Amino acid sequence: MEIVLDQKDAADWTYRGEGAVNLVLAYTGSSPLFFGKVIRIQKAARNGSHCTSVRSVVALSAHERLLWRDLGDLVSCTDRDVVCQMYVQHVMIPLLDSKHVDAGVHILVTREFLETIEKNILSQRPAWRVSAGRVNIHCDSVLLQSDHSIFPQGGEGEFCISVEIKPKWGCLPTSRFISKRNAIKKSVTRFRMLQAWKLQKGEISELSDYDPLDLFSGSQDRIYKAIKDLFSTPQNNFRVFLNGSLILGTEGGYAVDTNLEIEEAFEDALQSVIQRGNGFRTMSFLQLVAEAVHKSGCLNRLLDVQKLDSFDIEGAIHAYYDIISEPCLVCRQMDDDELLKRCATLHSAHLDQSLEIVRNYLTAATAKDCSLMITFRPWHVDCPGSTYNSIFVESTKQTFDYKVNFIDLDLKPFKKMEQYYEQDKKIVRNYNQMFVTELEADHY
Numbered sequence: 445m446e447i448v449l450d451q452k453d454a455a456d457w458t459y460r461g462e463g464a465v466n467l468v469l470a471y472t473g474s475s476p477l478f479f480g481k482v483i484r485i486q487k488a489a490r491n492g493s494h495c496t497s498v499r500s501v502v503a504l505s506a507h508e509r510l511l512w513r514d515l516g517d518l519v520s521c522t523d524r525d526v527v528c529q530m531y532v533q534h535v536m537i538p539l540l541d542s543k544h545v546d547a548g549v550h551i552l553v554t555r556e557f558l559e560t561i562e563k564n565i566l567s568q569r570p571a572w573r574v575s576a577g578r579v580n581i582h583c584d585s586v587l588l589q590s591d592h593s594i595f596p597q598g599g600e601g602e603f604c605i606s607v608e609i610k611p612k613w614g615c616l617p618t619s620r621f622i623s624k625r626n627a628i629k630k631s632v633t634r635f636r637m638l639q640a641w642k643l644q645k646g647e648i649s650e651l652s653d654y655d656p657l658d659l660f661s662g663s664q665d666r667i668y669k670a671i672k673d674l675f676s677t678p679q680n681n682f683r684v685f686l687n688g689s690l691i692l693g694t695e696g697g698y699a700v701d702t703n704l705e706i707e708e709a710f711e712d713a714l715q716s717v718i719q720r721g722n723g724f725r726t727m728s729f730l731q732l733v734a735e736a737v738h739k740s741g742c743l744n745r746l747l748d749v750q751k752l753d754s755f756d757i758e759g760a761i762h763a764y765y766d767i768i769s770e771p772c773l774v775c776r777q778m779d780d781d782e783l784l785k786r787c788a789t790l791h792s793a794h795l796d797q798s799l800e801i802v803r804n805y806l807t808a809a810t811a812k813d814c815s816l817m818i819t820f821r822p823w824h825v826d827c828p829g830s831t832y833n834s835i836f837v838e839s840t841k842q843t844f845d846y847k848v849n850f851i852d853l854d855l856k857p858f859k860k861m862e863q864y865y866e867q868d869k870k871i872v873r874n875y876n877q878m879f880v881t882e883l884e885a886d887h888y
């Protein structure tokens with residue numbers, strides 16, 4: 445018999461968090477079927493009184509079907525949600541390893557279930573997220589996935605502590621299609637430039653200390669620095685959950701900088717997790733996280749996927765115009781003859797090459813926006829066949845099992861290419877205006 449979640453089931457699901465597109469709820473009921481699971485519910489944008497799906501209602505546009513035509517199953521899907529799940533299965537899992545990714549399964553839900561969920565979680569959602577979007581009550585299914593903040597078989601009375609990191613772009617672009625005007629992109633990270641933009645718009649009140657280049661550096665010391673910086677300025681890049689409950693950061697939004705009060709509360713929350721060694725528990729914990737990042741090598745793999753974007757949006761946008769068979773608006777406005785000539789080579793490429801450039805760009809975009817969850821539990825001598833790797837923390841003499849999972853590996857819409865191009869221009873222009881004098885800009 446097919447499972448359908450109905451109104452009476454809504455009370456068993458509690459708010460876990462949300463992004464721009466989905467709401468995530470964790471199971472707190474007693475059915476073994478759902479134990480250790482979360483559901484991901486699609487949101488609908490609020491445009492005045494009108495509600496439309498955050499993503500297009502149509503599964504794939506004609507251009508997207510062309511783009512992903514080699515993945516037969518994917519292009520025949522009629523539901524965008526199912527497309528995203530298949531994209532994870534056919535594109536992201538081969539790149540990131542099935543050990544680290546759960547594509548999930550769809551389960552049916554009634555409209556009453558979704559309406560009740562919406563009412564139940566309203567007070568827990570950040571106000572700005574509520575104004576931007578609501579539960580899409582027109583969906584008839586949700587995505588059921590493993591709750592990565594816990595282990596599937598947790599021992600009795602045993603804790604699980606989990607860190608969620610949204611690492612963003614871990615390298616600087618080197619593409620020869622980057623214009624002189626935007627050359628600063630080759631030396632300042634997009635994360636940093638976007639921080640300046642967010643500060644300007646009032647989305648954040650302080651710049652983040654975090655530098656993605658540290659996290660992706662492969663050097664243990666720099667990774668530790670990145671984790672410490674994420675701890676002090678978590679924004680929407682860092683969260684910690686203890687047994688599935690948030691103990692640092694904010695659900696679904698931007699956290700304030702970590703002040704003394706937050707630091708003390710976190711140190712207390714770690715009492716059941718980390719033994720008091722020579723220093724603070726927090727320090728040992730952050731070292732543990734840094735070591736897991738380093739030892740697992742998970743970010744090396746993610747970085748390789750991000751690097752599929754070798755043309756940068758300033759190159760890929762030309763391929764986009766060729767695919768949609770429209771005159772290139774970028775070349776039309778270009779005042780640099782040398783660059784124009786270089787871009788002409790892209791326009792003379794075969795359609796298959798243009799498709800490959802855009803496909804790679806969008807795949808990399810997913811990898812630049814996803815998050816990873818690293819989850820720890822105490823290691824047991826009596827569990828010799830454990831499939832998990834372990835880490836020994838010297839300062840507290842404790843050993844932990846850990847696992848790494850990627851989340852939010854959704855397909856980025858083809859149509860967003862134009863938006864990516866415009867946003868890139870805006871972010872760089874803003875950064876130059878805020879931080880770089882004209883003289884310096886010439887130098888880049």
Ligand SMILES: O=P(O)(O)O[C@@H]1[C@@H](OP(=O)(O)O)[C@H](OP(=O)(O)O)[C@H](O)[C@H](OP(=O)(O)O)[C@H]1OP(=O)(O)O
Nearest residue numbers: 463464465610638680697809810812813854856860
């Ligand atoms: O453009 P960015 O780098 O700001 O990334 C967007 C994210 O902003 P961030 O800077 O991480 O706070 C943004 O996150 P928030 O909503 O700001 O938490 C989304 O993840 C967005 O993706 P999508 O529209 O949900 O597919 C992200 O859009 P994409 O660029 O990944 O499509």
Ligand SMILES: Nc1ncnc2c1ncn2[C@@H]1O[C@H](COP(=O)(O)OP(=O)(O)OP(=O)(O)O)[C@@H](O)[C@H]1O
Nearest residue numbers: 461462463464465466468589590591592593851852
């Ligand atoms: N499988 C999971 N296990 C545990 N927690 C999860 C899982 N999936 C999502 N979450 C939690 O729910 C939050 C929102 O999920 P997600 O990032 O997938 O939303 P989104 O709307 O797709 O995000 P974005 O804005 O980046 O597109 C995450 O930040 C994380 O805290």
Ligand SMILES: [Zn+2]
Nearest residue numbers: 762772775787
């Ligand atoms: Zn062009």
